[in-house]
Amino acid sequence: MTLRLHDTLARSVREFVPVEQGRASIYVCGPTVQSAPHVGHMRSAIAFDILRRWLIASGYDVTLLRNVTDIDDKILHNAGHESVPWWALAARNTRAFTDGYDALNVLPPTGEPRATGHVPEMVELMQRLIDADHAYAAGGDVYFDVRSFADYGRLSGQRPDQMLSSEAPDEAGAKRDPLDFALWKGAKPGEPAWPTPWGAGRPGWHLECSAMATRYLGPSFDIHGGGLDLVFPHHENEVAQSVAAGDGFARYWLHNGMVNTSGEKMSKSLGNSLVVADVLERARPQAVRYLLGAPHYRSDLEWSEDGLAEADAAYGRIENFLSRAAEVAGPPPAAALPPEFVAALDDDLAVPRAIGAVHDAVRAGNSALAAGDKDAAATAYGEVAAMIDVLGLSPHDFTVGGGDATLRHVVDTLVPAMLATREAARQRKDFAEADRIRDALAAAGLVVEDTSSGARWRLA
RNA sequence: GGCGGGAUGGCCGAGUGGCUUAGGCAAGGGCCUGCAAAGCCCUGUACGCGGGUUCGAUUCCCGCUCCCGCCUCCA
Numbered sequence: 001m002t003l004r005l006h007d008t009l010a011r012s013v014r015e016f017v018p019v020e021q022g023r024a025s026i027y028v029c030g031p032t033v034q035s036a037p038h039v040g041h042m043r044s045a046i047a048f049d050i051l052r053r054w055l056i057a058s059g060y061d062v063t064l065l066r067n068v069t070d071i072d073d074k075i076l077h078n079a080g081h082e083s084v085p086w087w088a089l090a091a092r093n094t095r096a097f098t099d100g101y102d103a104l105n106v107l108p109p110t111g112e113p114r115a116t117g118h119v120p121e122m123v124e125l126m127q128r129l130i131d132a133d134h135a136y137a138a139g140g141d142v143y144f145d146v147r148s149f150a151d152y153g154r155l156s157g158q159r160p161d162q163m164l165s166s167e168a169p170d171e172a173g174a175k176r177d178p179l180d181f182a183l184w185k186g187a188k189p190g191e192p193a194w195p196t197p198w199g200a201g202r203p204g205w206h207l208e209c210s211a212m213a214t215r216y217l218g219p220s221f222d223i224h225g226g227g228l229d230l231v232f233p234h235h236e237n238e239v240a241q242s243v244a245a246g247d248g249f250a251r252y253w254l255h256n257g258m259v260n261t262s263g264e265k266m267s268k269s270l271g272n273s274l275v276v277a278d279v280l281e282r283a284r285p286q287a288v289r290y291l292l293g294a295p296h297y298r299s300d301l302e303w304s305e306d307g308l309a310e311a312d313a314a315y316g317r318i319e320n321f322l323s324r325a326a327e328v329a330g331p332p333p334a335a336a337l338p339p340e341f342v343a344a345l346d347d348d349l350a351v352p353r354a355i356g357a358v359h360d361a362v363r364a365g366n367s368a369l370a371a372g373d374k375d376a377a378a379t380a381y382g383e384v385a386a387m388i389d390v391l392g393l394s395p396h397d398f399t400v401g402g403g404d405a406t407l408r409h410v411v412d413t414l415v416p417a418m419l420a421t422r423e424a425a426r427q428r429k430d431f432a433e434a435d436r437i438r439d440a441l442a443a444a445g446l447v448v449e450d451t452s453s454g455a456r457w458r459l460a
Numbered sequence: 461g462g463c464g465g466g467a468u469g470g471c472c473g474a475g476u477g478g479c480u481u482a483g484g485c486a487a488g489g490g491c492c493u494g495c496a497a498a499g500c501c502c503u504g505u506a507c508g509c510g511g512g513u514u515c516g517a518u519u520c521c522c523g524c525u526c527c528c529g530c531c532u533c534c535a
Contacts, residue, residue: 011464031535044535074533153463156530162462163531205533227535232463234534257465258529294484295473300466300528310472310485317484320498352474356483366499370492431494438496449497456498 003058005223006298006348008231008253009155009239013348018222019251023061026052027213027250029226029234030066030112032205033093034074037100039274039292039303040227040259046289047256047297047349048225049106049392054345057337057390066109067212068094071116071202076191086192087116100276103285104292105397113212115203119194121211122203125245126183126196134244137198139174140186144206146179149240155253156232181237183207206237213242213249220248228255228298257300259292274303286319286398287312293391294355298348314359318388319395321362323458324369325381335382337390351391358387415446419455422448 003016018024028048031041048064055062070090079086101108126142129135134148146152146160153159160179182204187193193200213221219242226235235253242249261274279288291311295301325332338361344353365380388394418437425433438448447460 029535032533034533038535041535047535072533157463158531159462225535228465228529229534230530232530233532256535258535260528291472298465299473302472304472306485307472313486314472314484324498350474353482356474359483363500367501370500426494429494435495447497449499450493450495451498 003054003346004348005252005254008235008255011157014252016222016252018060019218019220022059024055024063024223025217025221026062026064026223026225027209027217027221028064028066028109028224029209029230030068031093031097032069032072032074033090033097034072034078036093037097037276038259039276039279039288041097042100042104042106042276042288043259043292043301044225044227044256045101045106046104046293046392048254050293050297050351050390051223051225051254051349052107053390053392054349063110063217064107065111065113065213065216067209068097068112068114069205069208070094070114071192072205096277103276103280103399104289105285105392105394107392111216113216115208115212116194118208118212118215119196119203121215122184122207123196125207125211125214125241126198128245129183129241132244132246134240135183136176138176140199140201141174141182142184142196142198142204143175143180144183144237144240144244145176146181146240147177149244151243152179152240153236155239156236158232158236181206181233183241206234207241209234210238210241210245210247210249213238214247219246221250223252223254224250225254225256228257231255254297256297257295259301259303261303279308283308284312284398286315286393286395289393290315293393294351296350296352315393318358318362318384318393320458321365321369322381322384322388322395324456325365325377325384327453327456328369328374329378329381332385333378333382335379335386337386338383341387341390345390354387354391358384358391361387415441415457419448419457423455 004013005016006013016024026048028044031037045066048066052062052064068090071086075090076086079089082089126135129144130137130142133145135142135144137143153163163179184196184198184204184207185201187200187202191202193202213224224235224238231253239249259274276288287308288311291303291307292301294311294314322332338357340360341354341357344350344357347353361380361383365377365384368374368376368380385394418441422434422437425431425437441448441457442460445460446457448455448457
């Protein structure tokens with residue numbers, strides 16, 4: 001069984017055959033750093049993080065690029081609104097994204113190119129397009145000639161003749177056709193600009209991704225990913241630019257579904273965004289990652305606070321097993337991934353089924369622990385640990401409980417002392433006293449569990 | 461108007477032409493426990509509506525209703 005992935009361009013699930021055997025090159029559209037990251041951004045990052053981890057687990061040498069669009073209309077607009085330099089706003093938001101990825105255990109990309117650092121590559125690509133009569137300079141801008149590219153619309157299933165043009169006729173400016181899109185935007189007074197043979201200006205959104213993807217991954221690479229909302233026009237335009245210029249470009253197009261709130265896609269313009277930093281104030285990162293990563297990556301996801309609580313409980317079940325098993329077996333033994341887990345992820349990353357396999361192993365492990373079957377428990381323990389790692393949900397990968405080391409030491413000392421006092425009370429059948437101590441710990445946010453080998457405790 | 465996706469039990473969320481009809485959360489019963497907690501076992505409640513194909517459809521086809529995404533900055 002080999003990996004099969006849903007390709008938006010082919011509109012079907014295809015076997016994954018990389019350009020180069022044993023290697024996988026991935027370009028994921030990262031954010032435009034116009035504002036703080038919301039959970040929708042994280043959902044996309046997590047989806048492709050799981051793809052990456054699965055490729056690594058399958059033996060691939062993976063190169064994953066995730067760009068940062070650090071110059072665009074919204075950034076300039078928001079910076080003006082806040083009276084801060086555009087580059088300062090971009091840098092601040094870029095850091096916020098990095099913090100979000102880190103908190104949710106998204107592996108750092110192999111490279112993280114920024115648009116403003118790749119103007120020469122963009123100029124080169126524009127020159128190739130102009131030379132091939134697929135682009136033209138006009139009125140300080142450079143446009144792609146959509147009618148010159150016969151396959152335009154193939155990725156998104158749109159037909160140029162059917163497309164609405166939102167622009168009023170008088171706004172079309174120097175375009176030859178309303179569908180033509182800007183590769184490069186001529187400088188406006190007071191805006192940042194970079195020199196080009198066609199005049200100073202700044203990058204159009206679509207151009208940068210084509211230029212950066214081929215700069216680092218070559219003219220033909222394996223996977224291009226991003227949110228479903230990018231299929232048109234962004235990815236359609238990328239295909240047009242790169243293929244018209246003679247590059248093979250991406251061989252598989254993967255798109256993740258949207259995160260909705262109360263039936264609507266979340267985005268800053270709707271004013272209902274769920275900023276990651278705020279969510280992490282009221283939920284553990286493990287729960288957030290579980291919630292965003294557990295459904296299939298291609299289905300839409302309805303964000304809800306109830307869902308967050310459920311995710312926390314479901315993850316807690318896995319976590320609980322791991323810590324109980326660790327008390328018996330120490331570090332998890334090496335174990336092969338269960339076949340049903342492998343089959344699930346190979347089938348277009350069917351994470352829901354994969355998580356089903358995780359829970360099956362958890363139940364088997366819990367039963368083994370209850371029966372005192374150490375070997376069976378250890379096997380399940382190793383399997384669960386291995387599976388969870390592929391999903392990026394290993395408890396130890398997350399920063400535990402914040403707090404500083406000193407406070408943790410106090411807790412680690414104080415709690416066992418209280419539990420010893422309680423155990424003494426239980427021995428002399430003073431259950432009132434024992435319950436008083438347990439209640440006190442519960443009030444402090446700790447759960448006490450009595451087991452045959454003594455009491456254990458954890459954060460509620 | 462054009463393109464695409466979806467409607468599953470109290471909730472989330474998979475999946476399949478019939479078979480033991482995922483998994484989680486919640487609920488009820490049992491075991492365990494001093495009582496709990498954790499864990500294990502058991503239980504119930506499904507496939508939007510109307511047709512069609514079929515021996516048989518939640519699963520395939522047609523129509524309808526509703527929802528969502530894209531067509532404009534957007535993961």
